[in-house]
Amino acid sequence: MKEAARMNGKIAVCFDVNQTLVQQGLSFEQSFRGVWQDYTARWLQEQTPSEEALWAEYIVRWQQRKKARTTFKQLDELQQQCLREALLQLGVPVSAGLARSFMEELRRQQVGAKTLMPRTPEVLEKLSQSHRLAIISNSPRSEVLLMLRRFSLARYFPEERIFTAARPAEKKPAPALFRQALQALGASPRQAVMVGNSWKHDVCGAVKAGMDAVWLNAGVQSRTIAEQRLSKRRVVLIRELGQLSELFP
Known part of the structure; x- marks a missing residue:
């Protein structure tokens, strides 16, 4: 993977929740x-x-x-x-x-039993000043709302920008939730990016919908932000959420 450039031209950033904004405590x-x-x-x-x-x-x-x-x-x-x-x-x-x-x-x-990922409030506060933020999650809606309230993150994600599956067939990596989010955010696929920890659900799902993606993978050894192409879309690899601040102008 080559070193990543900034994510220019984006007006919307979508996030997964579990293992992206918050860390799992109990299965x-x-x-x-x-x-x-x-x-x-x-x-x-x-x-x-x-x-x-x-x-x-x-x-x-x-x-x-x-x-x-x-x-x-x-x-x-x-x-x-x-x-x-x-x-x-x-x-x-x-x-x-x-x-x-x-x-x-x-x-x-x-x-x-969950805890916030390091620097989550700081990152969301900065991004919210210049981008529209949304949640795209496979978790039940009630759980997502509960997590956002518990960690005081609801102000960054109005309920109309929280997208969860109403039925199993809509769950990521199916493109349905990504398309709903894009329409609600008033963004084209190229104007939005998905941030998540799952290669299958977050990265591949976003790419299917025509979006770029940021893959949060805490297991990588290098702290350098790297980039590759997947079906002509950009996939940026980061090790920790705080590195998002380096990607967005």
Whole structure:
């Protein structure tokens, strides 16, 4: 890769959230198991399914729904449905309210264990003065909103500039969310750039939509900002979020 030049001519910068603006603390599975342990600790009945059994039933249903790609449910609703089905399979009566509160608590635990990437507020403050900022995330919308509020980042990302999938087929790297963002931002693909940690979801998805991309990869050894071409679009490699300040005039 050659040394990268500045990103001139951009009016919009789109960001992934997890492992880009914030660092993961607990995985979905860890939080799922922990919430189930908390729930069952308060129950009086002696025999309740273990977190291992419930997770196994849940993940089978999630994978089936995900592969089918036939549902138009919001991802939040889909997770709740898979949980209800898993509990019923294990002989546990469950209401829609319990499934909803379970997933809300899971989300709170996940967000509570996250931390900001170094220099995130500083970078966003600088970029917001000259660029339109947006979020393009595969995470459920409720989780994204919760994270932005917790870390006081909501002022940089109005709700109309937060783009999350309403159904599995819209998730990155599919171009749907990128195109929605471009339209809302009033930007052409060449006037926008995507910043994210996932080569498959963020970089390849952006390039499919005709956008340049910045790949945040903390695993690279060199601190030099480098660049390559992917389908005629620019892909810039950075090691830490603070390096964005060197890319935008």
